[in-house]
Amino acid sequence: MKKSTQISGLPIISILDGNQVGKVKSLVINPDKGSVDFLTIEHEDFQVSVKAIPFKKVVGIGEYAVTVGSESAVIDLNEIPIANQLVNKKIKITGTKVMTRKGELIGEVVEYFVDQESGNILGMQLKLADKEVALSSESVVTFGKDIIIVKEDATSYFLNSVEELEGKSDSAELAEELVATETATLEEDEEVKSLKEKQIELLAGKKLSKDIYDKDGNLLFGEGTYLTAEQIQKAQDEGPSIVVELSMNVEA
Known part of the structure; x- marks a missing residue:
């Protein structure tokens, strides 16, 4: 689980060649799914069009960087109508008022939390009149640009700690993700192999x-080792961060 502020501003590193393709500029929210679907990229070369990375192409989100397989993960949002529509909706969550379906104002979002594997929004930290609480996304009816609408009984599901948001995922949603994962396994295996x-x-x-x-x-x-295929495979088994280390520390 990551705070939105822990993702914004992180360098984006290509595992394939160790290059930095930019920094995370913003998180693009899909209000219908309650998820982060894209990360827009800040880069001095990307001035004319908006570039982004689909969240499903993210390999990992660490303390110091977001990693992707290669620079081919970067897309032009102008060429993806659905992605462009999501950006134009300008759903930001943080700083947005929270109201029940019957019009009762509850508080304001201080921060929201993202599942770093799926991109699903797990919940929010709310500022009330006298304290701060956490609320799972299961209570959200609508993620709106100006107002987030929640169920009438949302106050009954306040959590004292944001850590409690982990493990609150809806079981039906998990089942749906499992089916989607199984369907995509063969395709992903081929991508990883390549x-x-x-x-x-x-x-x-x-x-x-x-x-x-x-x-x-x-x-x-x-230092001074000439890398063999076997050694590179060993690094791959250790994880993406080790491969990035190799890529960034070899002589041309």
Whole structure:
């Protein structure tokens, strides 16, 4: 689970070549699904059109960066009508008033929280008259530009801690995601296989300019090592962050 503010501003790194393709400029909300569908990109070369990355193309969201498979994940929003429509809706959530279906004003959103795997909005942190509480997205009826509408009994489901938002996902939604995941597994496996092959092709024979360590601090490859296909595969098994480290620390 990530705060929206923990995602905004993060560098976006291509795992394939270790290049930074830009920074996260904004999170594009799909109000019908209650999810973040795209991350728009801030880059000095992207002045004419708006570029973005579909959330489903995000490999991971870490403390220091968002990773994608390659720069091919970047799309031009002007070429994707649905994505462009979502951007133009300008749903921001933070700072938006929260009201019940019967018109009772509850409070204002201070922050919202995103499932970093699926992009689903798990819930919000609300500022009330006398305190702050958390509320799961299960209570939301409408994510609007000016007002977020929630169920009449939403106040009965206030949570004392935002950490409680994790694990509050609706079971039907989880079942739907499971079916979609199973359907896409073969296609994703082929994409991953192709990406790994490109990484090996790009890095094999390159000389490391610094020591590379695994997540536990153990030395994987020493400075001066000429990378082999087997070593690159070992790095891939360690995870995307290790491959990014390799890509950014080889001599041309």
